[in-house]
Amino acid sequence: NRQILLVSRPQGAVTPDNFKLVETPLGALGPGQVRVRNHYLSLDPYMRGRMSDAKSYAEPQPLNEVMIGGTVGEVVESNHPAFAVGDKVVGALGWQEYGTSDGVGLHKVDDTHVPLSAYLGVVGMPGVTAWYGLNKIIAPRAGQTIVVSAASGAVGGVVGQLAKLAGCRAVGIAGGPDKCRYVVETLGFDACVDYKAGNLYPDLKAATPDGIDGYFENVGGEVLNATLARMNAFGRIALCGMIAGYNGEPTPITQPSILLRSRLLVQGFIILEHLDVWPEALRELGGLVAQKKLQYRETISQGLESAPEAFMGLLTGKNFGKQLVKLI
Numbered sequence: 350n351r352q353i354l355l356v357s358r359p360q361g362a363v364t365p366d367n368f369k370l371v372e373t374p375l376g377a378l379g380p381g382q383v384r385v386r387n388h389y390l391s392l393d394p395y396m397r398g399r400m401s402d403a404k405s406y407a408e409p410q411p412l413n414e415v416m417i418g419g420t421v422g423e424v425v426e427s428n429h430p431a432f433a434v435g436d437k438v439v440g441a442l443g444w445q446e447y448g449t450s451d452g453v454g455l456h457k458v459d460d461t462h463v464p465l466s467a468y469l470g471v472v473g474m475p476g477v478t479a480w481y482g483l484n485k486i487i488a489p490r491a492g493q494t495i496v497v498s499a500a501s502g503a504v505g506g507v508v509g510q511l512a513k514l515a516g517c518r519a520v521g522i523a524g525g526p527d528k529c530r531y532v533v534e535t536l537g538f539d540a541c542v543d544y545k546a547g548n549l550y551p552d553l554k555a556a557t558p559d560g561i562d563g564y565f566e567n568v569g570g571e572v573l574n575a576t577l578a579r580m581n582a583f584g585r586i587a588l589c590g591m592i593a594g595y596n597g598e599p600t601p602i603t604q605p606s607i608l609l610r611s612r613l614l615v616q617g618f619i620i621l622e623h624l625d626v627w628p629e630a631l632r633e634l635g636g637l638v639a640q641k642k643l644q645y646r647e648t649i650s651q652g653l654e655s656a657p658e659a660f661m662g663l664l665t666g667k668n669f670g671k672q673l674v675k676l677i
């Protein structure tokens with residue numbers, strides 16, 4: 350069983366030598382256990398937080414253990430009454446070709462109408478994150494303007510499309526003309542601002558002539574500051590991620606008094622703390638994907654050994670849509 354371990358903690362940016370590829374023999378399957386051949390690994394920005402041992406909402410990933418992470422795959426051996434050989438399952442079996450589980454946190458999925466990989470993205474944790482932040486925190490009304498950063502990504506792409514379905518004006522912020530074109534032409538946002546074009550605030554102002562009622566934040570830093578300055582009174586901000594600061598870069602809020610002057614509600618959230626909404630959100634997202642009302646895009650790197658490089662790319666915007674690693 351080929352596995353990737355975390356062997357050191359990054360100081361600043363993640364480097365290849367934080368990881369080590371090892372080969373470990375698969376032991377015999379114990380009572381109540383199930384063995385899964387992983388087809389795809391999910392790479393997600395939260396993993397950067399788990400790699401460091403700074404205080405956070407979750408325990409750090411221990412050193413010299415298999416990197417944590419979401420997976421989808423197929424049951425190849427089972428001593429568990431709820432799982433049979435051939436079942437497709439989503440779980441968190443980490444960066445390895447085969448995962449062995451006692452069944453906790455493993456869920457059967459149906460890949461007849463929704464492709465298996467989508468259970469790691471639009472019909473998985475990132476999709477539920479988008480659904481929760483938009484519906485439960487921003488709670489948009491038709492006609493309002495909703496802005497989302499990292500708009501072409503796994504979470505951001507869903508936020509804007511759900512906002513459109515709710516009758517809102519959806520405006521994305523993304524890095525580069527290709528991502529912005531995709532956000533408007535394929536995902537159907539009303540506008541997308543390229544924050545790398547050097548004209549962030551004026552471009553955002555032009556794209557939000559009526560101001561911003563709801564902001565779904567994935568990035569932080571200059572993007573947050575520009576958006577805060579466009580928020581309407583009593584606007585709501587779902588603080589989902591601040592990827593611009595994940596390597597320790599400072600991301601100050603330059604004018605905190607805007608929060609008071611505009612009477613803004615800012616709510617941070619961690620989606621794993623809201624397991625109660627997952628069934629409803631997944632049902633809705635799965636239905637929309639099956640009806641082709643929700644578009645998504647994936648960047649797929651090939652082979653377990655490609656995971657560290659692909660993960661470093663995710664943290665610098667090289668991915669375009671949901672970043673996956675394909676194992677078979």
Ligand code: NDP
Nearest residue numbers: 394499502503504523524567589590591593618619620666
């Ligand atoms: P994405 O698919 O959006 O990929 C990350 C994107 O972030 C990149 O493509 C890039 O897009 C952008 N990015 C990377 N570095 C920077 C930077 N320095 N400055 C600005 N943008 C940057 O990832 P996800 O959709 O999986 O995650 C999006 C956000 O949601 C993350 O912040 C993540 O931590 C957060 N999240 C939070 C959860 C929660 O429970 N709170 C759960 C899941 C995700 P571009 O090229 O457009 O800049």
